[in-house]
Amino acid sequence: MTLATIEAEQGLRAALALDPAGVVATIRESGMKGRGGAGFPTGLKWQLAAEAVAPDGVRYVVCNADEGEPGTFKDRVLLAELPDLVFEGMTIGGYAIGSHEGICYLRGEYVYLLADLEACLERRRAAGLLGPDVAGSGFAFDITIHLGSGAYVCGEETALIESLEGRRGEPRNRPPFPVVSGFRGAPTVVNNVETFAWAAAILARGADWFAHIGTDRSTGPKLLSVSGDVQRPGVYEFPLGVSIAEVIEAAGGHDAKAAIVGGAAGTCVPARDFGRAISYEDVSTGGAVIVVGPWRDLLEVAENLQWFFANESCGQCTPCRVGNVKLLEGIRALRRGELTVQQLEDMVSLGQTMRIASKCGLGQAAPNVLLSIIENYRSEVLGHIPVGAR
Amino acid sequence: MITLPAEVEAANAGLIEAIDDLVAEYGDDRSALIPILQALRQQRRQISDVAMQVVADRLGIPPVDVQGVVTFYHFLDTTPTGTHVIHLCRTISCAMAGMGAIAARLEHELGISFGETTPDGLFTLSWANCIGMCDAPPALLLNRQALARVTPDQVSELVLGLRAEVSGMIGA
Numbered sequence: 226m227t228l229a230t231i232e233a234e235q236g237l238r239a240a241l242a243l244d245p246a247g248v249v250a251t252i253r254e255s256g257m258k259g260r261g262g263a264g265f266p267t268g269l270k271w272q273l274a275a276e277a278v279a280p281d282g283v284r285y286v287v288c289n290a291d292e293g294e295p296g297t298f299k300d301r302v303l304l305a306e307l308p309d310l311v312f313e314g315m316t317i318g319g320y321a322i323g324s325h326e327g328i329c330y331l332r333g334e335y336v337y338l339l340a341d342l343e344a345c346l347e348r349r350r351a352a353g354l355l356g357p358d359v360a361g362s363g364f365a366f367d368i369t370i371h372l373g374s375g376a377y378v379c380g381e382e383t384a385l386i387e388s389l390e391g392r393r394g395e396p397r398n399r400p401p402f403p404v405v406s407g408f409r410g411a412p413t414v415v416n417n418v419e420t421f422a423w424a425a426a427i428l429a430r431g432a433d434w435f436a437h438i439g440t441d442r443s444t445g446p447k448l449l450s451v452s453g454d455v456q457r458p459g460v461y462e463f464p465l466g467v468s469i470a471e472v473i474e475a476a477g478g479h480d481a482k483a484a485i486v487g488g489a490a491g492t493c494v495p496a497r498d499f500g501r502a503i504s505y506e507d508v509s510t511g512g513a514v515i516v517v518g519p520w521r522d523l524l525e526v527a528e529n530l531q532w533f534f535a536n537e538s539c540g541q542c543t544p545c546r547v548g549n550v551k552l553l554e555g556i557r558a559l560r561r562g563e564l565t566v567q568q569l570e571d572m573v574s575l576g577q578t579m580r581i582a583s584k585c586g587l588g589q590a591a592p593n594v595l596l597s598i599i600e601n602y603r604s605e606v607l608g609h610i611p612v613g614a615r
Numbered sequence: 616m617i618t619l620p621a622e623v624e625a626a627n628a629g630l631i632e633a634i635d636d637l638v639a640e641y642g643d644d645r646s647a648l649i650p651i652l653q654a655l656r657q658q659r660r661q662i663s664d665v666a667m668q669v670v671a672d673r674l675g676i677p678p679v680d681v682q683g684v685v686t687f688y689h690f691l692d693t694t695p696t697g698t699h700v701i702h703l704c705r706t707i708s709c710a711m712a713g714m715g716a717i718a719a720r721l722e723h724e725l726g727i728s729f730g731e732t733t734p735d736g737l738f739t740l741s742w743a744n745c746i747g748m749c750d751a752p753p754a755l756l757l758n759r760q761a762l763a764r765v766t767p768d769q770v771s772e773l774v775l776g777l778r779a780e781v782s783g784m785i786g787a
Contacts, residue, residue: 295706295745333653333690334746336759374649375689377744391648392680393687452708452749459750485707489745515707515749529707533744539687 226462227446228307228422234354236428240317241362248321249275252424254432256444261289261380261417262487262511263586267424270414273404275322277412284324285413286315288421291332291385293377294488295533296513299448299460300418304331304338307422308345312368314421316359317428319366322414327368330385333375342370377537381585382407382415384539395541396585417511419448439465443504447512451476453485454518469508470499478516483523483601488513489530490590493523493597523602524609527595528556534591545588548579552595559606565614569606573599619668627665633658634666638673648674648684652691661695689743697732697739699777702756705742708749717753720767724774737781738774 240248253268274284288311292300303311315327331339346368349355357365376394378384383397386408407413416424423445427435435445443465449472452458456477463472473481484494486503487510494501494508501508517526535549555572558564576592583589599606607615618624624631637654641647651670656662662685671678685691703709703718722728725738732739748754751763757773 292747293745296708296749297745298747298749301747332747333688333759334743334756337761372650372653373688374653374691375743376687388649389646391645391684393683450749452752453711458708458752489707513749517711521711526707526711529705529710533706537744 226448226460228303228310228426228448228462231310231426231429233309234313234360236425237313237316237354237360239428240320241360241364245275245321245323248317248428251432252321252427255427255435256432256442257420257423257427257435258443258505259417260419260423260447260511262294262490262509264505264509267416267420270404270416271318271321273402274324274412274414277405279323279412281411282323283326283409283411284322285408285411286318286322286324286327287382287385287389287408287413287415288315288327288329288418289380289382289385289415290335290418291330291373291380292335292418293332293380293537294490294511294513295530296452296485296488296515297450297511298452299450299512301335301338302460303418303422303448304335304342308342309349310422310425311418312345312349312355312421314423314425315368316355316366317424318414318416318421320359320364322412324414325365325367327366328389328408329368329370330379330389331370331372332379333373336372339370339372346370376539377533378539378585378587381587384585385415386413393539395539396587398584419512440502440504440506442506447503449503449510449514450512451478451514451516453514453516454478454481454521455516463503465504466502468500468502469494469514472503472514473499473516476514476516478518480519481516482519482521483517485515485517485526485530485594486510486513487593488515489533490586490593493517493526493594493601495601498601522560523598523605524556524560527598528553528560530594531556531591534587538587538591542582542584542588544579544582545584545591548575548583548588549591551575552579552592556595559609562609562611564610566607566610569599569610619665623665627669630659630663630666631669634669634673638670643674645674645676648676648681649688649691652681652685656691660697662691662693664693667693695732697736698781699737699758700739700741700756702741702743702746702759703729704744704746704748704752704754704756706745708745709752709754712752714753716767717755717765717770720770721774724771737778 258264379394384394388394403413531553540546637651667681671681
């Protein structure tokens with residue numbers, strides 16, 4: 226893994242030798258887009274936060290360690306194996322945008338990592354890498370860890386901020402975006418764990434190094450969490466633009482029928498499309514690749530994931546709150562052989578409505594896997610519908 | 616600050632003291648609400664109506680806001696839990712790797728269904744959504760520690776071991 230070979234604090238020292246605008250420019254030149262899944266250009270995000278008006282000069286850097294997407298675990302591995310690199314990246318981000326306070330929002334499911342992460346922060350303070358004078362530069366920055374309490378939607382950045390402020394994790398309307406008005410109304414950068422780790426690597430190795438890996442529009446390496454029907458599930462690093470087939474091959478998945486790329490919020494890619502690329506311009510993902518073996522009933526997969534969304538919907542907006550329950554009921558009726566073709570079409574229509582009308586990414590993405598299964602496996606799906614109801 | 620009826624205050628003196636200690640530790644800002652509730656849940660295994668009222672008073676926010684937060688998050692809850700809490704991951708990668716057999720064994724060994732606590736108050740059995748252990752499924756959280764690649768027989772041993780621990784303590 227490239228990240229494990231980055232020399233400690235090399236990126237931080239390189240950043241502190243530049244002015245903050247120079248750090249932002251380096252990240253922009255690398256072309257890195259957010260590693261959490263949404264794919265917003267990281268350098269632009271930092272620039273917007275640095276330029277935003279902060280009335281009392283307060284800005285925040287938030288590390289989104291609320292890794293809840295089904296099939297994703299690369300952030301857990303990063304936090305367990307390379308916490309220093311993640312915190313180094315946060316410190317660099319703080320310097321770049323003029324923030325003195327970082328917050329790591331750690332999902333409640335990972336509470337067992339908390340003690341080691343706190344110890345890592347303590348070591349960094351003792352080494353002068355956090356505190357009033359970071360590495361003798363005069364720049365002040367410190368990081369606290371906030372523990373989540375179990376809510377998938379808090380991975381959505383505005384819900385995460387609501388949760389940090391002690392509220393229900395209900396997404397906010399955007400705009401304003403967090404870079405303008407985030408935690409406590411201050412300009413706030415929220416980046417994924419992996420994004421911060423790569424930011425430190427980019428400062429250490431240079432923007433050119435990163436920009437020359439991957440494709441023109443999807444630069445750099447990406448960590449992928451591969452699970453499901455494979456012999457060697459785990460975290461794999463590939464340059465963006467890698468084909469789905471290569472990823473499955475590396476993990477030892479034979480005769481796979483499909484891959485759920487992007488987790489529950491992703492899409493079901495059929496085997497005939499395994500030549501497609503994992504990149505922001507083709508099949509975009511925060512890193513989850515769930516391989517589905519040839520013997521699996523895809524509707525069982527769909528039912529599992531729809532239950533997940535019905536359970537995790539925050540309930541704030543109707544398309545998501547009601548839509549997920551209706552889709553779940555529909556999948557169950559389909560599997561029992563009690564659905565008509567007309568009702569199946571109604572489910573597709575409902576799913577499309579949810580994509581348009583839901584307030585946040587959760588509801589907008591919730592019908593994706595089901596709709597892609599219905600589209601790509603039409604005959605298999607129709608096979609569940611009694612002849613008389615077709 | 617709302618004053619509780621004297622008899623309620625007297626009956627909950629320990630709880631109120633615990634909340635005051637937590638407020639002293641985490642502060643009385645709204646951002647302290649979730650850390651306070653997490654600690655309270657950890658210490659006392661439940662967040663009661665009185666607890667929500669007292670926390671609301673100390674933070675200067677409506678009790679319904681506290682209740683709204685408690686009922687929103689999976690790891691905060693008003694119902695009391697047992698001594699040991701098992702969260703079994705029910706999401707896709709674990710489901711594909713034999714979660715069903717683990718669930719059946721847990722229900723059989725504990726004699727309860729998911730969402731329930733054993734009558735002796737020793738175990739609470741809950742579902743969890745993806746716990747990020749998809750590389751080592753099926754997985755569960757036992758008292759919030761991750762256990763990976765669990766087998767039905769390991770589940771039986773686990774339950775037996777935890778039960779023996781308690782009877783051992785009583786025996787000693």
